Amino acid sequence: MYPVILTVPHAERVSRWRLILRPFMLIPHFFWLSLYGIPVSFVLFVSFWAIIFTGKFPPGMYAFVSRYFRYYMRVIAYSYFLTDVYPPFNGDETEPYPVRVHLDYTEKYSRLSVFFRSILCFPHVFFFFFYYIAFEIVRIAAFWVALILGRLPNSIFEYMKRFFIYYARLEAYLMMLSDEYPPFHGLQPLAAERANRDIITVEIESSDDGETSARYQAGEMKDEE
Numbered sequence: 001m002y003p004v005i006l007t008v009p010h011a012e013r014v015s016r017w018r019l020i021l022r023p024f025m026l027i028p029h030f031f032w033l034s035l036y037g038i039p040v041s042f043v044l045f046v047s048f049w050a051i052i053f054t055g056k057f058p059p060g061m062y063a064f065v066s067r068y069f070r071y072y073m074r075v076i077a078y079s080y081f082l083t084d085v086y087p088p089f090n091g092d093e094t095e096p097y098p099v100r101v102h103l104d105y106t107e108k109y110s111r112l113s114v115f116f117r118s119i120l121c122f123p124h125v126f127f128f129f130f131y132y133i134a135f136e137i138v139r140i141a142a143f144w145v146a147l148i149l150g151r152l153p154n155s156i157f158e159y160m161k162r163f164f165i166y167y168a169r170l171e172a173y174l175m176m177l178s179d180e181y182p183p184f185h186g187l188q189p190l191a192a193e194r195a196n197r198d199i200i201t202v203e204i205e206s207s208d209d210g211e212t213s214a215r216y217q218a219g220e221m222k223d224e225e
Contacts, residue, residue: 162186
């Protein structure tokens with residue numbers, strides 16, 4: 001099982017006005033991400049050499065980078081129409097948000113794979129290029145479908161979700177949050193998604209006019225598949 005697990009529940013309804021205004025609503029997040037990324041880049045630089053010399057990602061630094069990564073993935077999921085709930089400005093794992101990201105801390109890293117990580121990712125660079133082109137075509141279609149129907153059909157949602165999971169795994173590998181080489185797909189065991197839901201239950205409610213809201217409580221989320 002890949003050590004980066006993502007849970008993305010399918011919302012029944014999509015708010016049309018939020019869909020139209022989404023690019024503008026994301027501006028504060030992209031601004032904060034650019035500022036947040038400055039200390040993260042410094043921590044990653046230090047962590048790279050720490051791993052090269054010790055074979056370990058310092059736990060404190062790992063926690064700091066993982067919070068940024070979790071926050072970044074929530075913003076990306078929102079921009080991809082995978083959730084209609086506005087993301088918080090943090091990456092706390094216990095934050096009650098529909099898109100959940102779990103990272104397994106790696107106790108021992110391969111120094112060689114870390115040192116040559118950018119070279120090892122060359123095959124993914126080419127694969128990602130063509131995968132992303134296809135994804136963008138689907139995303140444009142998804143926007144108009146969601147705008148007309150007020151919802152995202154399951155087939156389109158699943159395609160976009162799998163691309164999102166693939167992209168998240170690749171980013172986690174590049175940021176050294178995982179030492180396991182990412183697969184060339186976005187599939188993951190359903191059991192992993194279920195386990196990732198156990199901390200907080202997220203119930204997405206939709207009104208007749210397409211407005212969405214989320215209620216949170218402790219416990220296990222109902223299966224969606």
